[in-house]
Amino acid sequence: MKVLTEDAVLICAHDLGLVANRPSQDLVTIVHRRVLVEDDPENRSISKCPNVGLTIKPCLLTLRVETGYSEFVRIEGKRICLDMVTGLTDGTPPGTVKYRVREPGQELVDETGGAA
Numbered sequence: 001m002k003v004l005t006e007d008a009v010l011i012c013a014h015d016l017g018l019v020a021n022r023p024s025q026d027l028v029t030i031v032h033r034r035v036l037v038e039d040d041p042e043n044r045s046i047s048k049c050p051n052v053g054l055t056i057k058p059c060l061l062t063l064r065v066e067t068g069y070s071e072f073v074r075i076e077g078k079r080i081c082l083d084m085v086t087g088l089t090d091g092t093p094p095g096t097v098k099y100r101v102r103e104p105g106q107e108l109v110d111e112t113g114g115a116a
Contacts, residue, residue: 004081005033007105012059012089013097017049028075030106037078038069041085051091059091062099070111
């Protein structure tokens, strides 16, 4: 599983909604790009979600990560994010629309610390 960096592309289930990354740590980088850690993908804005209609709310915000934090690697006590990060958005229908990783932002490092 690849480690996520600030260049990771996270999208809502509607494939066009883009999650805004905002890394919270500066200590660890991969090719000068900050690694994402626990809570970084949560409560982030989503732009360009095409799920729009009269009674339909587009995905505008990411909610809590359900899976995808490393159980083995931490930075300053926070688990790193892996390319399997997924969680719900605030889009409709409530409790069903997820976000996920399209691209990890780097192809060099996996969770084991070795070259991918």
